[in-house]
Amino acid sequence: MPDYDIVIRGGRIVTAAEVFTADLAIRGGTIAAIGHDLGKGREEIDATGRLVLPGGIDPHCHIEEVGADGSVQEESFVSGSRAALAGGTTSFICFKPQWRGQTLAQSAPDYETRAARSLADYSFHQVITDPTPKVLATEIPALAARGIRSLKVFLTYDPLRLTDGDFLKVLASARRLGLLVTVHCENFDAIAWQQEALLAAGLTDPVHHAWARPPVVEREATLRAMALAELVDQPLQIFHVSCGEVAEEIARAKARGQKVWAETCTHYLTHGVDDLERPDFEGAKFVCSPALRDRSEAARLWEAIRAGTIDIVSSDHCGFSFATAKKDPGASSYGQGAAMLRPDGTPAFNAIPNGAPGIENRLTVLFSEGVSTGRIDLPTFVRLTSANAAERYGLGGRKGTLMPGADADVVLWDPELERTITVGEMQHAIDYTPWEGYRARGWPVLTIRRGEIVMRDGVLLAQPGSGRFLARGPYAAIAPRGVVPNGFDTVGRGSGQT
Numbered sequence: 001m002p003d004y005d006i007v008i009r010g011g012r013i014v015t016a017a018e019v020f021t022a023d024l025a026i027r028g029g030t031i032a033a034i035g036h037d038l039g040k041g042r043e044e045i046d047a048t049g050r051l052v053l054p055g056g057i058d059p060h061c062h063i064e065e066v067g068a069d070g071s072v073q074e075e076s077f078v079s080g081s082r083a084a085l086a087g088g089t090t091s092f093i094c095f096k097p098q099w100r101g102q103t104l105a106q107s108a109p110d111y112e113t114r115a116a117r118s119l120a121d122y123s124f125h126q127v128i129t130d131p132t133p134k135v136l137a138t139e140i141p142a143l144a145a146r147g148i149r150s151l152k153v154f155l156t157y158d159p160l161r162l163t164d165g166d167f168l169k170v171l172a173s174a175r176r177l178g179l180l181v182t183v184h185c186e187n188f189d190a191i192a193w194q195q196e197a198l199l200a201a202g203l204t205d206p207v208h209h210a211w212a213r214p215p216v217v218e219r220e221a222t223l224r225a226m227a228l229a230e231l232v233d234q235p236l237q238i239f240h241v242s243c244g245e246v247a248e249e250i251a252r253a254k255a256r257g258q259k260v261w262a263e264t265c266t267h268y269l270t271h272g273v274d275d276l277e278r279p280d281f282e283g284a285k286f287v288c289s290p291a292l293r294d295r296s297e298a299a300r301l302w303e304a305i306r307a308g309t310i311d312i313v314s315s316d317h318c319g320f321s322f323a324t325a326k327k328d329p330g331a332s333s334y335g336q337g338a339a340m341l342r343p344d345g346t347p348a349f350n351a352i353p354n355g356a357p358g359i360e361n362r363l364t365v366l367f368s369e370g371v372s373t374g375r376i377d378l379p380t381f382v383r384l385t386s387a388n389a390a391e392r393y394g395l396g397g398r399k400g401t402l403m404p405g406a407d408a409d410v411v412l413w414d415p416e417l418e419r420t421i422t423v424g425e426m427q428h429a430i431d432y433t434p435w436e437g438y439r440a441r442g443w444p445v446l447t448i449r450r451g452e453i454v455m456r457d458g459v460l461l462a463q464p465g466s467g468r469f470l471a472r473g474p475y476a477a478i479a480p481r482g483v484v485p486n487g488f489d490t491v492g493r494g495s496g497q498t
Contacts, residue, residue: 003039004032005451010048013411015054015402016376016387022235024052029451033404041136043453045446047412054382054400055090055409055449056363057389060263060314061091061237062355066108068099068159075319075357075429076462080331081119081430083360085455085462088444089391089400090409091121092359093389093469095152100159104139118467119460120192120449121131121409123393125152125182129160131169147471149394150237151179155221156186156289163227171232172491173185180393180478181229182237185221185246186213186290199340204348206283207276210291212350215243218290222246226253226260232491233480235259237392240316242268242290244300251309259481261314261392264305266358266365267434269298275434281344284326285432302375305384312392313384315362318355319430325353325387357430361421363411365435367442394472412446419443427460 004025013022013034021233025033025041063080065073084092093433094115098107104126115122121275126143128135128151140151153170154160162170174181194212198204203211222238226249229236234370241264250262267288272295277284286292320326327346363385370376382400390400398407421435447455454462484490 001162002042004041006043006045006448006453007038007041008045008047008052008074008410008412009245011050011052013052013402014382016379016383018377024219024362024402024410026410026451029408031402031404031408034402045412047466049414049417050445051378051413053088053411053413054386054402055089056445057386057395057410058084058089058092058315058317058362059312059360059389059393060265060316061092061094061359062316062318063094065095066098066111073319074316074321074325077115077118079427079429080317080359081424081467082460083121084120085447085449085460086427086444086458088363088411088413088447089120089359090411090447090449091099091123091395093123093125093150093393096126097168098126098127098129102130103132104135105142110365112469115469117464119454119462119464121399121470122467123208123472124148124378127152127160128170129154129162131162131166136169136173139178140173140179144179147178147473149472149474150182152182152184154184155225156184156188161188164224167225168228171229171234175232175234175491176372178474178479182223182236182239184239184289185218185225187217187221190217190220199348199350204340204342205277206281206287206349206352208274209349210273210276210293210348211288213274213291214291215245215246215293217332218242219249223249224249229260230258231485233482233484235478235480236261238262240265240268240290240314241301241304241310243293244304247304247309251304251307254309257481259478262292262304262310262311263314264301264310265314266267266362267290267356268301269313270365270438271434272298277451281327281346284346284352285322286356286434287326287349287354288318288356289354291335292357293371300336301356305376305483311368311383311388312389313362315358316355317359318359319357319428320353321431323431355426356433356434358434360426360428361433361435363493364440364443365438367413367415372441391477393469394477395442396475397472399470408448408451410448412443413442415442415446417441417443417445425458
């Protein structure tokens with residue numbers, strides 16, 4: 001009888017701290033042993049010349065989201081999770097919506113049923129757009145008890161944004177309950193003011209999306225979000241940092257001792273504002289928020305990554321097909337403004353749905369841009385793509401690591417394999433990829449999720465519904481520092497006590 005279900009032999013095992021050659025054995029869905037001369041496996045995999053990596057964790061994905069009007073994004077949990085597994089990502093965290101005027105229970109009540117069709121493991125951030133007394137006192141505590149331990153707030157987008165006062169309520173609630181708050185930082189009023197002037201001047205092209213959202217509106221909102229979180233003594237995750245000046249402000253806050261962290265996204269490392277100027281309305285494919293910046297900003301983001309200011313690279317996967325939604329004046333989800341028709345019938349920049357597909361290409365592009373070019377080493381790659389997300393979101397010791405007892409989420413990676421990315425060979429439902437024609441060096445050739453081979457040489461083997469919901473319990477990484485201004489705790493525990 002075999003000793004193990006699977007034994008991967010002779011690969012270079014990569015963790016968040018080291019690289020070494022050994023065998024890895026899997027039994028019962030978990031990693032059973034790492035070493036040499038391990039016993040026989042029911043399946044033996046020769047990993048000579050390959051890297052053995054933890055399965056990727058993408059902590060920022062928009063999948064099959066339900067709009068306030070009942071419309072549903074075309075990227076389903078089946079197609080989106082197939083794309084994740086194909087790209088070496090075995091777990092992701094997506095967003096349960098709340099719409100203003102509705103309770104959490106009233107907003108997309110079937111969302112968790114939809115998610116249960118995923119092929120990859122998954123968890124949720126809960127979006128908060130209307131922090132009513134009932135939501136704060138009853139619904140958010142119930143979410144925490146069920147293992148949803150992160151909240152998402154927006155400081156822009158008209159249907160989603162919070163005022164500073166409501167943001168403080170969410171921060172205080174999160175601190176009481178031991179939750180992490182994640183935030184989209186842009187100044188709504190500054191964007192609206194810029195948009196009004198641009199549209200009045202007849203400047204409606206996709207590139208004018210970036211003109212309306214210059215780095216300063218992201219920097220100001222990031223400063224404000226960090227200041228309010230510091231007032232409450234609540235740990236904060238800044239989503240999708242797009243440029244160096246925002247990273248610099250986060251570094252200053254961290255140097256003061258504030259518990260604030262940051263991620264960037266793959267597209268900010270490879271694309272620039274010039275992509276928004278592509279002809280034939282192709283620039284609409286690159287409309288995302290925060291907007292793409294001058295290409296020189298990528299070098300500053302890499303500096304922030306190497307310094308540890310940015311310690312996660314997510315996809316912010318938010319797909320809208322170009323042939324339909326991106327060119328449809330009525331498809332204003334994640335746009336910021338009423339549809340305005342251009343002479344050719346396409347929408348003005350403020351009504352183009354924001355977002356780009358990226359969950360399938362995240363690891364491949366980051367490896368190619370980071371490891372293959374020498375910008376980062378292999379342990380840093382693991383930290384950026386899985387280990388740090390596991391620790392940040394309460395999955396540490398279970399996901400994002402290769403050690404006995406952890407879930408057997410493993411990716412076999414060929415560091416020399418070169419392939420050209422093209423949408424016709426991809427799993428996602430969207431009709432384009434921002435990396436069309438990109439020649440990548442380094443590619444996943446085998447994905448294992450909880451001990452089951454779910455992708456081999458690009459062929460998906462998992463079935464819909466085989467992914468599992470990842471409930472997250474309390475964890476120390478996001479505990480408050482225990483410091484409040486003047487010792488006066490307005491969160492509600494009494495004067496001077498934290």
